[in-house]
Amino acid sequence: MEPGIDRLRQFVVQATRLADQGLLAEMPPASLLTAFQRLVSHDDWLPADCARPDPAHYQQYLLHCDPCERFCIVSFVWGPGQSTPVHDHTVWGYVGMLRGGEMSQRYARTAEGGYEALGEPVRLAPGEVEVLSPRDGDIHKVWNAQRRRASISVHMYGGNIGAIVRHVYDTRTGQARPFVSGYSSRQVPNLWDRSASVRAA
């Protein structure tokens, strides 16, 4: 196992404790954002199985889902030049760049009922975190900032994002079509094998 997998386990435990206090039902406290930013500032923990790009489509590897589905953590792996449609999330989210880079363009509804780009595209660099708030507007299109290399971001959401009905948007007509993203793998990393450090203690 990658030496740093404890990093992810400890973050999961911290998030679970906050969830148990009811603090992940809305945008979490600043302490969690700080911890998440620290997690994505070290690129020594993501298992290789959760870092593989696919030539045809970006990948969403579940890293952890809270058993009560109050939050989840996903690695989002971009092949070179891959992009998303314009979409929303319906729950709060953190997008933390781990490796490479992403471009993100926000969209807002127009008076005519379509959607238009709001501001300039923003680049996310390793160690940086973007916060998504449906209340403040989370509709966006995202793409790999690297044309010839894979990039990886780590996402945290206030729910089991792969099982949530959310939407892709036709920006011209404003039509929202439902979609459910699912996950790219039938397995998740084993965060719980602490046997080596227990034996060494």
Place this chain on the structure above:
Amino acid sequence: MEPGIDRLRQFVVQATRLADQGLLAEMPPASLLTAFQRLVSHDDWLPADCARPDPAHYQQYLLHCDPCERFCIVSFVWGPGQSTPVHDHTVWGYVGMLRGGEMSQRYARTAEGGYEALGEPVRLAPGEVEVLSPRDGDIHKVWNAQRRRASISVHMYGGNIGAIVRHVYDTRTGQARPFVSGYSSRQVPNLWDRSASVRAA
């Protein structure tokens, strides 16, 4: 994913709710034993990755670990004729036979300080559950009842069993040697991809 993986997910959710009420700190309520017995009475949910025997040694595939380590669920895969040493658990446990069969021999401490077999070996058949209680004596030796085929049992424990210091016993001298079992895989099944049934709803 196997059609029945929801079975395991629903069991995990039920157990998590009981843990949240503090009811897994000691031997759980009868309702959980009933649900566990029902889980192991259907052999349609265990992923193939968690059912593979190894020619050299029995395998312990983590299926789920509670993030607060209040319980875990493991598939225990026996190659033909494989056995354990005499050992304990230090936490409560359920052993449910899923496929094939196991033989289990209990041991008790003698006046001289060694350990001797207590009663006859007991065979566990598919659908049957043995309850382990350290308080009542859980020291045993277990082996595959099948000499030429693999067998599989599903275990539930009141802790993260792979990270717990427990003991193997020299029955002649009574000496207890600490051991930590760890797990056989770096991955666990993804129980959380409900996307197909959400889309169908």
